[in-house]
Amino acid sequence: MKILHTSDWHVGKVLKGQPRAEEQLTALASVIEVARGERPDLIIVAGDLFDTAAPTPEAQKIVYRALAALRRLAEIVVIAGNHDNGPALDALRVFAESENLHLRGRVSDKPADHLITGVTPGGEPWRCIALPFLSQRYAVRALDMFELTQAEAHSTYADHLSRLLEAIAAESFTDPSAVNLVTAHLTVVGAAMGGGEREAHTILGYAVPSTVFPPNTHYVALGHLHRAQTLPGHCPVRYSGSPLPVDFGEEENPPSVTIVEATADTTALVREVPLPSGRRLRTLRGTLEQLSEMDPGDDWLRVVVSEKPRAGLREQVQEMLPRALDIRIDPAMLETKHPDRPARAERSPVALFADYLADRGHDDPATQKLFEELYQEVS
Structure with a gap:
């Protein structure tokens, strides 16, 4: 199957008082053009669609029109990032699910709620664990469904994430003929920051090793860091980067999306597709x-x-x-x-x-x- 991976759109971002709606609209139009040319089976948007949890009507119009255009080309999985309003995204699920648009805004106390399944037009089954951004404050609360010991309840953020992913994968990554995917919005140890991320959510306490992802995963689609990069792991662990530089710290980051070709019994092949840089x-x-x-x-x-x-x-x-x-x-x-x-x-x-x-x-x-x-x- 073929996957288009993108993230960190940050629509609504104002740069030193300068609105950039036209540039954001042009960048997303470029993402749509790549999708139209590549014809993926699945599109993953790994968080931070908006730059703020209270986006303007103009920003919402840009994002929802882009998702509507992409939905006409392929099935879509979207998770909330730390800049997004997770509950607001979840509120749209009742309308989106019927349109092959899978939204996950908050971490649920039901592990099965984070599993999305499908079959490509070519008949390949796939499974995707969709994990929105999870703050440290709610990491333990999201694990209330486990009977934790006192020591486990006070374990690290990475331990909590690992336990949560294991619980979801144990019941879902069981079909040897399926392509297993994970999408999450978080920081992985050893990754390079792009330059415009929110500092409080990229510090060491939030960093997790790539070993937290289930070993039978075929591809991990990440959002949060704005520089496109692949990290070592059981499978390709990848940040797609932002389609538009968010701040001056990102002026050296070429905008791109990632195309992934994966099967159930081969290593996923990753290809970076550059986007027009627009106004630098x-x-x-x-x-x-x-x-x-x-x-x-x-x-x-x-x-x-x-x-x-x-x-x-x-x-x-x-x-x-x-x-x-x-x-x-x-x-x-x-x-x-x-x-x-x-x-x-x-x-x-x-x-x-x-x-x-x-x-x-x-x-x-x-x-x-x-x-x-x-x-x-x-x-």
């Missing part, structure tokens, strides 16, 4: 003179200015580079000084502000004068 995210560095000689193109820019801070510097950069969304001073220009000085209680606000500017490498008379004027006005 770029970082430019240099002095004002150097920046003036660079070609910004049509890209969104992060600009690191190699000059001492001063009043009006940001405005100069913005005028020179209208697509600069993030302007910052090179840290090398911000040498912190700690001269001996009297206690703060003995000094005026104007003097304290002058010290602050000096400490930050921003010893600019115009800024100091403006502060003095403002201070005199309010006092």
Whole structure:
């Protein structure tokens, strides 16, 4: 059978105040075009369809239209990520199931609820364990169906995930003629972050080894990390990456989807299919003179200015580079000084502000004068 694996759409993401709905729409149109050309038997969307749990109507329209277009091409399995509203996704299941669109928003206390089965048009049976994002807070609560000892109840997040997957696989991965799949939204030990993920949900306490996945799995389709990569395991363990760079930390991540060809008795073959990059995210560095000689193109820019801070510097950069969304001073220009000085209680606000500017490498008379004027006005 052939599988198209995608994840981390993050529709609704605003980059430094700049809406990107048109870019997100174009990226998903590219995913649909790949699906139309590849004609997969199954499409897996491994979480983070939205960038927020309260998406705007526009973001919902983009996502649901994309799912509707994909559903016309193949059966779909969708799980919620840490950015999604799991209960809201589950609420749509009553409408979606009749359309070959399988949604799983929350981890259920019924293991069988996370098993999705099907048969390809060519007659190949498949089984897919669909595991939405599970926070540490609810990991033990999701395992209430087990009779846990005191030690087991206080075991690690990885132990809980492993026990949950084993419980589902024990009753479902029993047909030797079926292709066994797992899709989950989590962090695997040894994986490289893409640069735009939510830090609290990628720290070590959330990382699990690839050994948590059942040994008779043929392919593991992951979401959560935005860089496309394959990790070692009993079978290919794969992050498809995001179809659109989410933040400037991901400017070096080429957007793609993953095509997988798997059978019940052979190793799955994984192929990365690049997507058009659209408008790029770029970082430019240099002095004002150097920046003036660079070609910004049509890209969104992060600009690191190699000059001492001063009043009006940001405005100069913005005028020179209208697509600069993030302007910052090179840290090398911000040498912190700690001269001996009297206690703060003995000094005026104007003097304290002058010290602050000096400490930050921003010893600019115009800024100091403006502060003095403002201070005199309010006092």
